[in-house]
Amino acid sequence: MRKSVREQRQLWFRRLDRTFWVIWAALPVVLWLAYYRSTTAAGAIAESLTAEQAKCAAIVADPLTMSAKGQMLFWALFALGVSFYAVLIGILHRMVNRFANGRIFVSETLQGVWWMGIFLVVWPFVDTITTNAVAYALYKLGDIKFFLPSYGVDVGTIAGGVFLMALKFVIEHAILLQSENELTI
Numbered sequence: 001m002r003k004s005v006r007e008q009r010q011l012w013f014r015r016l017d018r019t020f021w022v023i024w025a026a027l028p029v030v031l032w033l034a035y036y037r038s039t040t041a042a043g044a045i046a047e048s049l050t051a052e053q054a055k056c057a058a059i060v061a062d063p064l065t066m067s068a069k070g071q072m073l074f075w076a077l078f079a080l081g082v083s084f085y086a087v088l089i090g091i092l093h094r095m096v097n098r099f100a101n102g103r104i105f106v107s108e109t110l111q112g113v114w115w116m117g118i119f120l121v122v123w124p125f126v127d128t129i130t131t132n133a134v135a136y137a138l139y140k141l142g143d144i145k146f147f148l149p150s151y152g153v154d155v156g157t158i159a160g161g162v163f164l165m166a167l168k169f170v171i172e173h174a175i176l177l178q179s180e181n182e183l184t185i
Contacts, residue, residue, distance in 0.1 A: 006102075013100035020093040031082065038078070039064055061144050070143035077134045084123055091116050105175050113168040120161025124154040 003011070063074045095112045098104070132149050139147035 010100060010102060013096055016096050017093070017100045020089070020096060023089065024093075027086070034078070034082075061138065066138070066143040067141055070138050070141050073134045073137055073141075074143075077130060080130060081127070084119070084127075088116060088119060091119075105171065105178075110168050110172055113164050113171070117161040117164035117168065120157050120164065122161075124157050128153055 061074065063071050066074060091112050095109055098106065098109055103109070128150060135144065135149070136147050138144045
């Protein structure tokens, strides 16, 4: 007996839901790898570089050589970035979980799409501001050699957020039209 299209889609969403659980399980390993990469002694890395590459690598912030306040700022900025992506993955996982249970066009899904859009619109500004503030503080503490402010904002991320916010309104309108259509039948 052949499965219906709806059953096939729910099966696909169940598999995707399991994939998200694998992502959550792998998150500690990824965080440890990022930590390990950030705290690897600069001398060990410098040995594998050419002379020109070593000059460039010398300007990269090394958290092992920072003061206690500098390390706290560095890791706070790291945690902020990780938490942003964890929140996005969490919202997306909740939406996929609802889809796997057959609840696609519900208000929680629309709210999830809306919040993802808000996060994507706001994040580039928060990231730029906090990165510049931490870099300036590290410069004032003497943990980095120079301060060069960055004013780059990721327009693609903002556009994706605006698209999701608009998509929320389109889906909301489609649900309204479907309910009106069901009432007229």
